[in-house]
Amino acid sequence: MQGFDFLLLAPIGSILALTFAAYLAVKILKSDPGNETMQEIAQAVRIGAKAYLKRQYLGVSIFFAVVFCILLFLALKNYLVIFVPFAFLTGGLFSGLSGFIGMTIATQSSNRTAAAAMKSLNSGLRVAFSSGAVMGLTVVGLGLLDLSIWYYFLNWYYGVNPQSIPAGIDKIGAITSTMLCFGMGASSQALFARVGGGIFTKAADVGADLVGKVEAGIPEDDPRNPAVIADNVGDNVGDVAGMGADLYESYVGSIVATSALGVAAGLGIQGVTVPMVMAAVGVVASIIGTFFVKSKENASQKVLLAALRKGVFTSSFIVAIIAYFLIRFTLGADHIGIYWSVISGLIAGVLIGVVTEYYTSSGFKPTRFIADQSLTGPATVIIGGMAVGMMSTALPVIIVSIAIMASFIFAGGLQHFETGLYGIAISAVGMLSTLGITLATDAYGPVADNAGGNAEMSHLPPEVRKRTDALDSLGNTTAATGKGFAIGSAALTALALIAAFKDEVVRFGSTMQLDIMKPAVLVGLFLGGMLPFLFCSMTMRAVGRAASKIVVEVRRQFKEIKGLMEGKAKPDYARCVGIATKAAQHEMVLPSLLAITAPIIVGIILGVEAVGGLLAGSLVTGFVLAVMMANAGGAWDNAKKYIEEGHHGGKGSFAHKAGVVGDTVGDPFKDTSGPSLNILIKLMSMVSIVFASFIIRNTLSK
C-alpha cells in the first residue's frame, strides 16, 4: 500500500459526491411538483430567494473585489504569497456556490415535499431528505474539489518553479499556507451569508408574526399575510443558503487548518494530505448512510429522529473503521494515536448532538420546564429560556475540553507538542467527516418548513400539514444539532488556526508567547471576550430594525389594499421581499467589517501577542455564547410547539401567547446571531494569519 497515492481519493470522493448529488437532484426534479397553486407559490418563493441571492452576491462581490485588491497589493509588496488573493476568491466563490445550489434545490423541493406528503409521511421525508442530501453532498463535494485543485496546482507549480517558494519555508509549507488563506474567502462569504440571510429570515419571520398572528389574528403561513412569501424566502436564504456557506467554511477550514499543522507536527507530506483523504472517506460513508433513512407512516417524533440517526450513525461507524486503516497505512503504526484523536472528535460530535437534543427537544425536561413557565407569563418564559440556554453550555464545553485533552494526548502531544496540536486539529476533521449526511439531516428542516407553508397556502387537506409539521418539528432539533456540530468543530479548528497564526508569526521573524499574565495578551483576551457580545448586539438590533420596517409595510398593506383580509385581493408579496432584502444587505456590512478589521486594528496598536489573546478570548466567549443562543432559541421554539400540541391550554391560550414571545425572542438568537459566531471566530483567525506579516511590520507597540 505504500506506493498508492491516497490523495487521489480526494478528487474521486469529490466527484462521487457531486455526481450523487446531481442524481438526487434530477430525481427530485422528476417527482410530482403538485398542483398549479402549489407550483405557483413555490415559484414565488424561488423568485424571491434568487432575487435575494443575486443582490447578496452583488454586494459581496464588491467586498471581495476590494479585499482582492488589498491582498494583491500586499502580495506585490511581498507581504503575501502571490496566490493568496486568488485562493481568497475561489474560497468565496465555492462557498457561495454551495449555498446557491443547496438553495436552488431546496426551493424546488418544498412543493414536491408537500405533494409527496399527500401520499405518505415516508414519501414526504424522502423528498425533503433528498433535498437536504443534495445540499450536504454539494458542500463536501465542492469543498474537496476546491482543495484538490489547489493542492495539485500548487504542488505542480512549486515543483516547476522552486524559486518562487517564499523564504523560510519549504514546498509543503508554501502549499499549506496558501491553502489556509483560501479559508478566509470561504469564511468571509459564509459570514455574509449567515448574517445577511439571518437578518432577512428573522426580520421577515418576526415581522410577519407580529402583525399577522398578534395584531390581525390570522394563522401562520396565511396567504393573506403580505410577509408570508418573504418569511418562506427567508427560510431558504438564511437556513439553507446561509447554513450551506457556513458549513462549507467549517468543513474546508478544519481540513486546511489541520494540513497547515502537518509539517510542524513532523508528519511530512502525509500529515498534510491525511485530512483530505479522511474527508473523502467521510463522503463515501455519507452516501452509504443516506440509504438508511426511511420511515413508516404515522411514525412518532422519536421514530422519525431514529430514522435520521440511523443514517448518521451508520456513516460514523464506517468512517471509524476505515480511518484506522487509512492512518495505519499513511502515517504509520507509530502515529496510530492520531486515529484516536479522530475518534475523539467523532464521539465528541455525536455527544454534542445528544446534549443539544436533550436541551432543545420537547421530549425532555428543559424544554418542558420552559413550557411550564409560560403559565406565569412571558417574563418567566424568557428567564426560564435564558437559564436553560446558559445551563446547556456546560456539557458541550466539558465535552470539547475532554476532546481537546484526549486528542492532544492520543496524538502524542506530551512527547511532541506540535503533534498534539495536530491531533486537536484533526479531531475537528473527524467531527465533520460525516458532514455529507449530518448536513442532510439538518438542511431538510427548512424544506419541510416550506412544504408546510406551501400546504397551508394551497389549502391542502389538514393531514398533509400534519405530516409536514411532524417533519418540521424534527427539523428544529436537527437544526440545533447541526449548529452544535458547527460550533463544536469551530472550537477545535479555531484553536488549530491560532496555532497556525503562531507558526506564521514565527516564520516572519517575530516571537509570540501567549502568556496570560502579559498585559497585552490579557487585554487581547478581554477585547476578544467582548467582541462576540458586540457582534450579537449588532446583529440583533439589525433584526429589530429590519423587522420593524416589515411591520410598517404589512400594516400599510392591510390598511390600503381593499379586500385583502376577506381574501378577495392579493397582497404585494414582492415588496416585503424587497424591503427585507435591502435591509439585510445594508445591515450585514457593519458586523462583518467588525470581524475583519478587529484583529488588524488590535494588532497594529498592541502587537501580535494581543491578537493571539483576542483570538483566544473570542474563541472562548464565542463558543459559549453560540451554544447558549442556539439552544435557548431551539428550546423556546419547541416549547411553543409543545404548547401548541395542546399542553397548558394549547393554541390561543395565555400560556401560548407567552410561548410565542419566547419563540420570537429566540428567533434572532438561534438563526441570526448565534450561528454566525462560529464563523466569526474562525474568520478573525484567518484574517490574523493572512495579515500576520503586515501586522508585524506595522505594529506601533514594541
Add this chain to the structure above:
Amino acid sequence: MQGFDFLLLAPIGSILALTFAAYLAVKILKSDPGNETMQEIAQAVRIGAKAYLKRQYLGVSIFFAVVFCILLFLALKNYLVIFVPFAFLTGGLFSGLSGFIGMTIATQSSNRTAAAAMKSLNSGLRVAFSSGAVMGLTVVGLGLLDLSIWYYFLNWYYGVNPQSIPAGIDKIGAITSTMLCFGMGASSQALFARVGGGIFTKAADVGADLVGKVEAGIPEDDPRNPAVIADNVGDNVGDVAGMGADLYESYVGSIVATSALGVAAGLGIQGVTVPMVMAAVGVVASIIGTFFVKSKENASQKVLLAALRKGVFTSSFIVAIIAYFLIRFTLGADHIGIYWSVISGLIAGVLIGVVTEYYTSSGFKPTRFIADQSLTGPATVIIGGMAVGMMSTALPVIIVSIAIMASFIFAGGLQHFETGLYGIAISAVGMLSTLGITLATDAYGPVADNAGGNAEMSHLPPEVRKRTDALDSLGNTTAATGKGFAIGSAALTALALIAAFKDEVVRFGSTMQLDIMKPAVLVGLFLGGMLPFLFCSMTMRAVGRAASKIVVEVRRQFKEIKGLMEGKAKPDYARCVGIATKAAQHEMVLPSLLAITAPIIVGIILGVEAVGGLLAGSLVTGFVLAVMMANAGGAWDNAKKYIEEGHHGGKGSFAHKAGVVGDTVGDPFKDTSGPSLNILIKLMSMVSIVFASFIIRNTLSK
C-alpha cells in the same frame, strides 16, 4: 517625612469613618420617624429583614465552621500558615457585619425618609443619603480596621517569632500571604449575601408583581398584597446587606491583592502598606465629599444626579491630589509612575460610571430605544434590551483594557514586569478609594425605594410618593454605576490575584506558564469561560423556583383570606417572608459551592496551569456577562419607568405591559445573577491561592 509611619493613617482613617458613621446614624435615629402607621410598616420590614439575616448568618456560619475545620486541618498538615483559618473567619465576620449594620440603619431610615419627604425633596434626600453614607463609611471603616489589626498583629508576631515564618518567604511575604487569605472569608460571605439576598429580593419582587400587578391588578406596594413586605424586606437584604458585603469584599480584596504583589514588585514594606494608606486618604476624602450632597425642591433628575456627582467628584479630586504626595514620600520619586497608575484606575472608575449611566438612564438613547420597542410588544422589548446590554459591554471592556495597559506601563512594567502588575493592582485601589461616598450614593437607592413603599402603604399624600419616586428612579442609575465600579475593580483585582496565585505556586516549588497554546491552559480557559454562564443559570432558575412558591402563596391568601381585596382583612405578610427566606437559603448553596469547588477540582484533575486558565476564563466572561446583565436590567427597569411617566401610552397601556415584562426579566439579571459575578471571579482566585499547595501536592496530572 521619611520618619513618619504613614501606615498609622489606616487605623486613624478607620476610626474616623466609623465615628462619622455613628454620628450620622444617631442623627438619623433622632429625626422624625413619621406617624404610627409608617413606623409600624417600617418595623414589619425591619423584623422580616432581621429574621432573614439571622437565618442567613446561621446557615453561613455552618459553612464557615466546615471550611474553618478544613483550613485548620490543612494548616496542621503544613499546607497553610496557621493564621489562615482565623483570617478566613474574621474576613467573613467583618463582611457580614458591614452588611448587617448597613441594613439595620437602612431599615430605620425608610420611614424617616418618607417623613422627611413630607417636608421637602432635599430633606428626603438628606436622610436617605445619610443612611447610604452610614453604610459606605461602615464598609470602608471596618475594612481598614480588619486590615490594620491583622497587619499590626502579624508584624508584631513574626517580629517576636521569626522561626514561625513559613519557608521560602520573608516576614513581609508571610504577612501579605495571610492577609490575602482573609479575602477569601470576605468573598465567601459576600457571595452568600449577594446570592441569597439576590434570590430573596427577586423572588419576592417577581412574585409580588406577577400576582399583584398582573393578575389582581392592584398597584405596586399596595398593602393588600401579601408579598409586599417581603418585597420591601428584599430590597434591604439584597440591595443593602448584599451590596455591603459585596463591596466590603471588593474593597478589602483590592487592597490585599495589591499588598501581596508589593514585595515581588521590589517596593519593600512601603509597597505593602501604600494601598492601605491610600484607602485611608480616600476615607477622609469621602467624608468631606458627603457635605457637598444637597438638593433644592423640585429638582429634576439631572439636578439630583448632579448633586450626588458633586460629592463623588469632590472626593475623587481630593484623593487625586493627596495620592501624589503620598506616593512621592513613601515610594519615592523613582516610583511616581505608580501615582499615574492610581489615577488611571480612578479615571477608569469615573468613566465606567458615565458609560453605565448612558446605557441605563432614560435620559439617553439606549433606554428610550427599549421603551420604543415596547410598542411592538414584549418580544421586541426583550430583544432590544439584550442588544443594549450586549452593546454596553464594549466601552467598559475598552476602558478597563486601557486602564490595564496604562497602569502597567506607568508603573514601569516594561522595565520590571512585577512592578507593572503592582501598578495594575493599585489602579483598582484607586478606583475604589472613594468607595465611602460612591457606596453612599448607591446604598441610598433602596432606602428611597422603601420610603416610597412606606408612603404608599401609609396612604401619604401623592406629592410625597412623587418625591420618593424621584429619589428612587435616580437610585436605579446609581445602583448600576455602583455595580460598574464593583465589576470594573474586580477585573483589575482578579488579575492581581491571578498574579498572586502564580507567586504562590512558584513559592511551593511548582512552575506555572500560562501559555494559551497549552491544552491544559486552554481547557481551563474554556471551563472558566463557561462557569459564569452556569452560575447565572443556577441563580436565575433559583429565582424562578422561589418566585413561583411566592406566587402560589399569594394566590392562596387572595383566595382564602376573606375581605382582603376590600381592605377589611390583613394579609399574612410574615408567611411570604418566611417562604422567601427558606427558598433563598436553600437555593444559595449549590451555586456557591460551584464557585468554591471548581478551582480545586480542576486543579486536581488538570494541574495548576489549568487553574490559571480557569481563573482567566472566568474573569473575562464573568466581567463581560456581569456588565451585560447589570446594564440590560437597569435599562429595562428605567425603560418601564419612562413609559410610566406617560410615554407611549403610559401606565396600563399595551406598551407598559411589554415594559413590565422587560423589567421582570431584568430583575434577576441586575440584582441576583449579574452582581454576584464579580464576587465569583475573585472568590475563585482566592480559593486557588489558599489551596495552591494542596492542589500542587495532590494533582493527578504531571
